[in-house]
Amino acid sequence: xxxxxxxxLALDFGLLSLIAVGGGIAVLPEMQRMVVDNHGWMTAAxxxxxxxxAQAAPGPxxxxxxxxxxxxxxxxxAAVATVAMTVPTSVLTYAFARVWERSRDAxxxxxxxxxxxxxxxxxMLAAAYLITRAADETAxxxxxxxxTAAVVIxxxxxxxxxxxxxxxxxxxxxx
Amino acid sequence: xxxPPPPTLRELFGGFFGVGVSxxxxxxxxxxxxxxxxxxxxxxxxxxxxxxxxxxxxxPNIVNVAVTVGSRFHGVRGALAAVVGLMxxxxxxxxxxxxxxxxxxxxxxxxATIRGxxxxxxxxxxxxxxxxxRTGLTRWSAVxxxxxxxxxxxxxxxxxxxxxxxxxxxxxxxxxxxxx
Numbered sequence: 001x002x003x004x005x006x007x008x009l010a011l012d013f014g015l016l017s018l019i020a021v022g023g024g025i026a027v028l029p030e031m032q033r034m035v036v037d038n039h040g041w042m043t044a045a046x047x048x049x050x051x052x053x054a055q056a057a058p059g060p061x062x063x064x065x066x067x068x069x070x071x072x073x074x075x076x077x078a079a080v081a082t083v084a085m086t087v088p089t090s091v092l093t094y095a096f097a098r099v100w101e102r103s104r105d106a107x108x109x110x111x112x113x114x115x116x117x118x119x120x121x122x123x124m125l126a127a128a129y130l131i132t133r134a135a136d137e138t139a140x141x142x143x144x145x146x147x148t149a150a151v152v153i154x155x156x157x158x159x160x161x162x163x164x165x166x167x168x169x170x171x172x173x174x175x
Numbered sequence: 176x177x178x179p180p181p182p183t184l185r186e187l188f189g190g191f192f193g194v195g196v197s198x199x200x201x202x203x204x205x206x207x208x209x210x211x212x213x214x215x216x217x218x219x220x221x222x223x224x225x226x227x228x229x230x231x232x233x234x235p236n237i238v239n240v241a242v243t244v245g246s247r248f249h250g251v252r253g254a255l256a257a258v259v260g261l262m263x264x265x266x267x268x269x270x271x272x273x274x275x276x277x278x279x280x281x282x283x284x285x286x287a288t289i290r291g292x293x294x295x296x297x298x299x300x301x302x303x304x305x306x307x308x309r310t311g312l313t314r315w316s317a318v319x320x321x322x323x324x325x326x327x328x329x330x331x332x333x334x335x336x337x338x339x340x341x342x343x344x345x346x347x348x349x350x351x352x353x354x355x
Binding site for chain 1: 243277288304311351
């Protein structure tokens with residue numbers, strides 16, 4: 001714990017990036033625990049709002065960390081959170097790329113890859129569960145979440161249409 | 176078909192810039208389209224190999240892809256050009272959204288709209304997780320591992336590091352002998 005929110009953001013997201021197995025979204029629950037439970041920087045509902053904004057915007061989903069940083073400490077917070085979430089792991093990737101290419105057929109590589117895959121699936125399911133719980137307050141909202149998931153799984157409809165539908169239903173006060 | 180000449184720093188920046196602004200709800204498919212089909216900087220197998228590395232290593236997958244591709248052609252400078260190209264525009268956009276949220280987020284009509292978008296965004300995430308479960312959980316051991324990770328994080332709310340520290344080594348150990 002430090003007194004400066006910027007230092008805390010840098011420390012938290014820097015460490016988080018190094019254990020973010022499965023990418024940025026898989027660690028959403030850990031982000032929620034950090035910013036909502038540990039530091040009390042925002043409510044779970046605000047956290048879900050920020051995730052929604054990041055989803056509605058173009059670009060990598062991990063930019064939800066920029067929005068969290070913004071909410072905590074403005075533009076500097078956004079920049080610090082984004083750099084902390086991307087730089088440590090970029091350095092690791094840079095250093096590791098050649099080893100990875102050389103060991104294409106190595107036993108350890110295949111075992112680790114196949115062993116980590118179901119862990120990632122579990123983390124994604126957890127993220128989906130917790131975000132749904134934080135985002136949805138009414139039965140209608142749960143219905144919209146379920147409908148969206150079903151449409152995405154069953155059709156090739158562009159997600160922007162669904163986001164637009166959600167905005168309209170929200171504006172009309174239906175969810 | 177001859178391989179195209181290696182990209183310049185400017186082209187790396189431009190290619191990933193296009194990926195950043197076009198990807199809604201996940202940018203990896205757009206990255207593949209740009210790298211393999213449009214600009215042909217990577218063959219399909221090379222892309223799969225790069226992606227497997229980036230999914231194996233921690234951190235945002237697409238950022239790792241930009242680092243790997245950029246550094247393959249131009250070292251550190253290439254990695255920087257690709258990552259900055261990827262992130263610059265989306266970062267500006269989300270910060271603008273954040274500023275609007277701070278100012279207007281408590282206007283009732285805006286609040287209601289975001290509530291609707293939140294429910295939809297959650298649905299997009301549910302769909303992605305279920306699709307991954309459908310293709311990834313084909314063995315009983317995988318179902319158990321995913322269930323343990325889910326239970327530890329979502330239900331028990333254990334810290335991520337604790338859950339990973341237990342579940343990941345067990346999962347790799349369980350698969351170790353069946354991998355050829």
